[in-house]
Amino acid sequence: MVNAVIPFRPVNPKTRLSCILNQKEREEFAKSMLADVISVIKSVGCKATLLSTSPVSMDGAETVVKELGLNEALNEYLSVLTEPVMIIMSDIPLLTKESVLRVISTEKDMAIVPGIGGGTNVIFVKEPGRFTADFYGASFVDHMNIAKRNGLMVEVVDSFKLSTDIDEKEDLVEVLLHSEGKSKKYLESLEISISVEKGRVGVHRSTHE
Amino acid sequence: MVNAVIPFRPVNPKTRLSCILNQKEREEFAKSMLADVISVIKSVGCKATLLSTSPVSMDGAETVVKELGLNEALNEYLSVLTEPVMIIMSDIPLLTKESVLRVISTEKDMAIVPGIGGGTNVIFVKEPGRFTADFYGASFVDHMNIAKRNGLMVEVVDSFKLSTDIDEKEDLVEVLLHSEGKSKKYLESLEISISVEKGRVGVHRSTHE
Numbered sequence: 194m195v196n197a198v199i200p201f202r203p204v205n206p207k208t209r210l211s212c213i214l215n216q217k218e219r220e221e222f223a224k225s226m227l228a229d230v231i232s233v234i235k236s237v238g239c240k241a242t243l244l245s246t247s248p249v250s251m252d253g254a255e256t257v258v259k260e261l262g263l264n265e266a267l268n269e270y271l272s273v274l275t276e277p278v279m280i281i282m283s284d285i286p287l288l289t290k291e292s293v294l295r296v297i298s299t300e301k302d303m304a305i306v307p308g309i310g311g312g313t314n315v316i317f318v319k320e321p322g323r324f325t326a327d328f329y330g331a332s333f334v335d336h337m338n339i340a341k342r343n344g345l346m347v348e349v350v351d352s353f354k355l356s357t358d359i360d361e362k363e364d365l366v367e368v369l370l371h372s373e374g375k376s377k378k379y380l381e382s383l384e385i386s387i388s389v390e391k392g393r394v395g396v397h398r399s400t401h402e
Numbered sequence: 403m404v405n406a407v408i409p410f411r412p413v414n415p416k417t418r419l420s421c422i423l424n425q426k427e428r429e430e431f432a433k434s435m436l437a438d439v440i441s442v443i444k445s446v447g448c449k450a451t452l453l454s455t456s457p458v459s460m461d462g463a464e465t466v467v468k469e470l471g472l473n474e475a476l477n478e479y480l481s482v483l484t485e486p487v488m489i490i491m492s493d494i495p496l497l498t499k500e501s502v503l504r505v506i507s508t509e510k511d512m513a514i515v516p517g518i519g520g521g522t523n524v525i526f527v528k529e530p531g532r533f534t535a536d537f538y539g540a541s542f543v544d545h546m547n548i549a550k551r552n553g554l555m556v557e558v559v560d561s562f563k564l565s566t567d568i569d570e571k572e573d574l575v576e577v578l579l580h581s582e583g584k585s586k587k588y589l590e591s592l593e594i595s596i597s598v599e600k601g602r603v604g605v606h607r608s609t610h611e
Contacts, residue, residue: 310602311598330601331579333579351561352561353564355562363519370542392539394521
């Protein structure tokens with residue numbers, strides 16, 4: 194069974210969304226995106242484990258609390274695993290069953306999905322002991338180099354759904370247009386909707402305090 | 403044979419890149435991206451036709467000049483076609499043979515690839531007479547609605563490579579990281595490279611006047 198590890202920060206997450214969501218809303222929205230990720234992960238038969246910076250309880254997932262930086266927490270966690278592992282970000286609510294299956298069915302030693310802007314959104318490694326995570330900055334290039342150095346054959350999975358991480362106000366357009374999960378419903382409950390001005394697509398919130 | 407139609411604007415294109423490229427450079431860069439698109443289109447056995455706002459000559463493609471808006475030009479052109487057609491944007495230099503093959507091998511009546519931000523980057527229609535293009539604004543939703551109204555079954559192709567259109571400075575990160583074509587070489591010739599500041603990935607130009 195594939196162990197899916199989802200790094201998560203429950204308190205004051207997604208600060209780049211502060212222009213449209215207050216802290217409580219950002220925490221709720223982050224949990225909605227996480228719920229969408231867990232739901233798809235479970236649907237493909239993976240075990241979901243949250244690697245969280247503080248205690249949090251989510252349906253369908255175990256929680257491991259580590260008060261460490263993302264890389265330290267991940268690498269400490271990975272070092273004891275022997276079964277295939279998928280590290281998957283909690284802010285990619287467009288994910289689909291099909292796109293995740295493309296990742297975990299790779300014939301290579303490892304599959305990786307870049308995030309928009311140089312990051313990494315998903316890593317699947319058959320032998321976790323042969324890999325070290327190095328998130329932050331241009332992590333996609335770093336992860337490709339780590340794989341090469343460790344002699345791992347890598348498949349880069351080409352998926353818009355998995356490459357789209359939600360960090361900024363403009364990214365909410367993608368959630369509203371291309372997902373059908375809890376994150377979209379949560380945004381709609383706040384009366385956030387698509388707006389088109391001068392041909393450019395953005396989002397508008399009618400009830401923003 | 404699939405007829406690939408590429409709308410193109412040779413004069414003063416990509417104005418949102420003015421912060422890093424002057425007009426002549428934007429025209430050269432737009433042509434480099436177009437060359438990458440034509441190269442992949444030809445490699446999968448499609449015929450390439452530029453639908454251009456002014457005369458332009460590119461290796462491997464025919465040019466049809468129409469001094470009309472994008473939708474008027476496209477729909478006038480589509481109205482006389484009887485063979486399968488692919489409308490493909492000229493600013494998606496990350497495209498690969500595999501991703502384009504996924505589009506043109508659809509079993510549905512039509513395949514579509516959304517662009518980041520609500521747009522449409524690729525449309526493939528087996529019977530062009532049954533479809534009308536409506537670009538600008540939230541065109542992905544509009545195109546899905548047009549397909550539905552006309553009784554066309556649609557496949558939405560999930561590809562980061564095809565969904566990534568290059569409009570703004572930050573988008574150049576994707577060209578430098580995820581493509582290997584003429585566009586990347588052109589940016590490198592201008593000494594534009596990846597920069598990482600405070601964990602955020604951007605681009606830097608060392609020779610910018």
